[in-house]
Amino acid sequence: MLSQVYSHLDELTAVALFGIGFTLLLLDKNLMKKIIGFSMMDSGIYLFLASYGYIESRLAPIYAEDVSESSAYVNPLPAGLVLTGIVVGVSVTAVMLGLTIRLYERYHSLDIDEIAEKIRREGK
Amino acid sequence: MNRKKRDAFAPFLNWLENGGNALDAEMQDALREHDPKEALPEKTKKAKKKAVPAQKDKAREERARKAYADSWWYRLLAVVTAVTLIWLLMEAVLQMPKFGAADTLIDSELTEFYVEHTKEETGAMNIVTGIILDYRGFDTLGESHVLFIAVCTVLLMLSIYGERDEESRLKRWEEERHYEPEHDVILQSAARLLTPLILIFGLYIIVNGHLSPGGGFSGGAVLGAGLILYQNAFGYEKIERFFTYKTFRWVSVCSLLFYSLAKGYHFFTGANHLDSHIPIGTPGNILSGGLLLPLNFVVGCVVACTMYALFTMFRKGEF
Numbered sequence: 001m002l003s004q005v006y007s008h009l010d011e012l013t014a015v016a017l018f019g020i021g022f023t024l025l026l027l028d029k030n031l032m033k034k035i036i037g038f039s040m041m042d043s044g045i046y047l048f049l050a051s052y053g054y055i056e057s058r059l060a061p062i063y064a065e066d067v068s069e070s071s072a073y074v075n076p077l078p079a080g081l082v083l084t085g086i087v088v089g090v091s092v093t094a095v096m097l098g099l100t101i102r103l104y105e106r107y108h109s110l111d112i113d114e115i116a117e118k119i120r121r122e123g124k
Numbered sequence: 125m126n127r128k129k130r131d132a133f134a135p136f137l138n139w140l141e142n143g144g145n146a147l148d149a150e151m152q153d154a155l156r157e158h159d160p161k162e163a164l165p166e167k168t169k170k171a172k173k174k175a176v177p178a179q180k181d182k183a184r185e186e187r188a189r190k191a192y193a194d195s196w197w198y199r200l201l202a203v204v205t206a207v208t209l210i211w212l213l214m215e216a217v218l219q220m221p222k223f224g225a226a227d228t229l230i231d232s233e234l235t236e237f238y239v240e241h242t243k244e245e246t247g248a249m250n251i252v253t254g255i256i257l258d259y260r261g262f263d264t265l266g267e268s269h270v271l272f273i274a275v276c277t278v279l280l281m282l283s284i285y286g287e288r289d290e291e292s293r294l295k296r297w298e299e300e301r302h303y304e305p306e307h308d309v310i311l312q313s314a315a316r317l318l319t320p321l322i323l324i325f326g327l328y329i330i331v332n333g334h335l336s337p338g339g340g341f342s343g344g345a346v347l348g349a350g351l352i353l354y355q356n357a358f359g360y361e362k363i364e365r366f367f368t369y370k371t372f373r374w375v376s377v378c379s380l381l382f383y384s385l386a387k388g389y390h391f392f393t394g395a396n397h398l399d400s401h402i403p404i405g406t407p408g409n410i411l412s413g414g415l416l417l418p419l420n421f422v423v424g425c426v427v428a429c430t431m432y433a434l435f436t437m438f439r440k441g442e443f
Contacts, residue, residue: 004218005218007222007223008217008218008220008222008223009223010223011217011220011223012214012217012218014217015210015213015214015217016210018210018213019206019209019210019213022206022209022210023202023203023206026202026205026206027199027202027203027206051223054223054224055224055225056224056225060337061239061250061251061252062249062250062251062335062336062337063242063243063249063251063407068239068240068243069239069240070235070236070239070240073239073251075235076235076238076239076251076252076255077232077234077235077238077255079252080252080255080256080260083252083256083341084256084263084264084267086341087267087270087271087341088267088270090271090274091270091271091273091274092274094274094275094278094434095274095277095278095281097278097438098277098278098281098282098437098438099281101281101282101438102281102282102284
């Protein structure tokens, strides 16, 4: 069991990151902390994907001289996918932060229950 | 014994039952101060005493509605869900092949094709750059547009002056000016030394994107960081000599247009088996790789502009 855990350390770290982010998202009422949790979930997924591209004792995916067999390099595909993910993650975080700023300006609070309460009261 | 146990769990139980209401009470006080409805003068309050029963009902209703998110079973359910999810994921991960083992994903045909053909077909030494800017070029085009659209959305959201009028905007602007470091010697001399180096390093990463680790996205992020450092040290007046909203607009739009046209041309000729007349050159030279170098540069420009624009907007509230 322990050796199994040791050989999967990267993936387990990724899952732990994902779990911490998910728990924050569920249990914290503060909008900023929800955004932080969301970003942590993102990072967990990136770490997971990136760690699956790695293969021991192989070269980075940049051509060395006269080596062009596919068995000589690590997998370049996850790197490309993670790049896409990071960029989209940055954009989504920016939009979420902008929305939070607007909500705070209007309702003077970051607590999601309070904001919902105020919106309900406004509706009357 | 039993009591000790209970003491040890007391914070958790308290949190489970009350949902950490200590902070909430404070928040509610602050809320009441802000709320014009509850801060009515005494006279009107007395006049409203007749309507007390109805208000009580309302209060009960409110409590019932609020209890949903605060209730202990919601919290218990959330904890159980989170723990179950983590446990399931960990079990799944332990079943997967070992970290760094040779049989992970390298056997897939796609990877083999990319590694064996990238050099001849795209002229890139960096396989990842070859993939994201040539084989999956449209995907990267979409990414750049996502960045640009995110900036536009934030700009729109922050520049709708809902309750803000011109006066409060000016006041806010003055406050912002107040926090700007004017003669911060340490920051300014560090920035004077570091900014050119950071900008040159960013350009180096972008221009060498098809030869070495890096590319448009990472280099653009470094460039953006350099701009942000410069702005922090010297203020808006200095940076607006060469980088204003207009610059941001022109650079972003021109870059995205160039990317779209170049990639569209490339795909059009490639899909119809026409000669695109774009030389690939000798892989390994700096001027090689066909469209890779200009595309990397263009992506770098978009990312740098986006980073700086997001920073400015979140700090100033406008661009």
